[in-house]
Amino acid sequence: MSAIEKLNDYVKNSGLKISSQRNHILKIMESEHIHRTVEEIYDIVKKSNPEIGIATVYRTVKLLCDAGIAKEIHMSHDVTRYEIVSDNSHHDHLICQNCGKFVEIESDIIEKEQSKIAAKNDFELKDHCHILYGICGDCRKKNKKK
Amino acid sequence: MSAIEKLNDYVKNSGLKISSQRNHILKIMESEHIHRTVEEIYDIVKKSNPEIGIATVYRTVKLLCDAGIAKEIHMSHDVTRYEIVSDNSHHDHLICQNCGKFVEIESDIIEKEQSKIAAKNDFELKDHCHILYGICGDCRKKNKKK
DNA sequence: TTACCTGCAAACAGTTTGCAGGCCG
DNA sequence: CGGCCTGCAAACTGTTTGCAGGTAA
Numbered sequence: 001m002s003a004i005e006k007l008n009d010y011v012k013n014s015g016l017k018i019s020s021q022r023n024h025i026l027k028i029m030e031s032e033h034i035h036r037t038v039e040e041i042y043d044i045v046k047k048s049n050p051e052i053g054i055a056t057v058y059r060t061v062k063l064l065c066d067a068g069i070a071k072e073i074h075m076s077h078d079v080t081r082y083e084i085v086s087d088n089s090h091h092d093h094l095i096c097q098n099c100g101k102f103v104e105i106e107s108d109i110i111e112k113e114q115s116k117i118a119a120k121n122d123f124e125l126k127d128h129c130h131i132l133y134g135i136c137g138d139c140r141k142k143n144k145k146k
Numbered sequence: 147m148s149a150i151e152k153l154n155d156y157v158k159n160s161g162l163k164i165s166s167q168r169n170h171i172l173k174i175m176e177s178e179h180i181h182r183t184v185e186e187i188y189d190i191v192k193k194s195n196p197e198i199g200i201a202t203v204y205r206t207v208k209l210l211c212d213a214g215i216a217k218e219i220h221m222s223h224d225v226t227r228y229e230i231v232s233d234n235s236h237h238d239h240l241i242c243q244n245c246g247k248f249v250e251i252e253s254d255i256i257e258k259e260q261s262k263i264a265a266k267n268d269f270e271l272k273d274h275c276h277i278l279y280g281i282c283g284d285c286r287k288k289n290k291k292k
Numbered sequence: 293t294t295a296c297c298t299g300c301a302a303a304c305a306g307t308t309t310g311c312a313g314g315c316c317g
Numbered sequence: 318c319g320g321c322c323t324g325c326a327a328a329c330t331g332t333t334t335g336c337a338g339g340t341a342a
Contacts, residue, residue: 017316053324103267109259121249123280130276134269163296163341199299
């Protein structure tokens, strides 16, 4: 099921309404597999729809999260980004503290271990946040040169 | 080396100064192994020192982080807490989304796997954030009753 | 005595909310 | 047509900063 379909579903089931702005914002978040901040989304939407207010972006992003279509990620310690969740794959992140470059990572071993830990402590696992911070190869080279 | 000693060291080496407020705040953060928010620390300090301003707490907490004595944790998606780091043990967290209860967890398997992933992507690992969110046994029981 | 430190209040950034009008269904 | 949605601006929250006076070294 595509994200737009999911949105339509959710909107119907909740007695909400579809709007061009909502579709528009979702489309932007889907295009390119990039994690954006609200500010960034706002800037892009504004290009084709200068009327839009940032409040609408905030409201829509939150709605998408409620609908399970998007997800919040705290990339660095004070930047909130959003990504569209795909049905089949879960991933975590490895981020360069210097240049912000990031890699999406997956690890069955870690996922399994997480489940074990949750079970051992009698927790029903709902979600997790796993971000590795480091310095990428490029940045290490650049810093040496200086 | 105790946290207070570490603070003294750091302060001397950086040309800073010790103050009763700084010691006071550190003492509170050390007492009980709890992760507190700035607001909570502020409330506690105020009891014995009503004069103190919250800005001082923010400044001190930041200083302690710079000194490597404390560490920021983003417990839930918009609450920042701080914990005193102990020299010997690293741990991550498992948090109940319902009641806020948390368990500190350690896993060699995950730590090793993280290093591997970082190495594979040519990152020099500096830090990581690993938090599991779930519902604890008590809360699951309570919810059933309702 | 010289920085540094503190409390206060003002400034800020990110996010939320109330309102009056617009639009979907 | 009713209720949700939007843009705008004002409100709010968590955090930072500038300033004038206080204090450690």
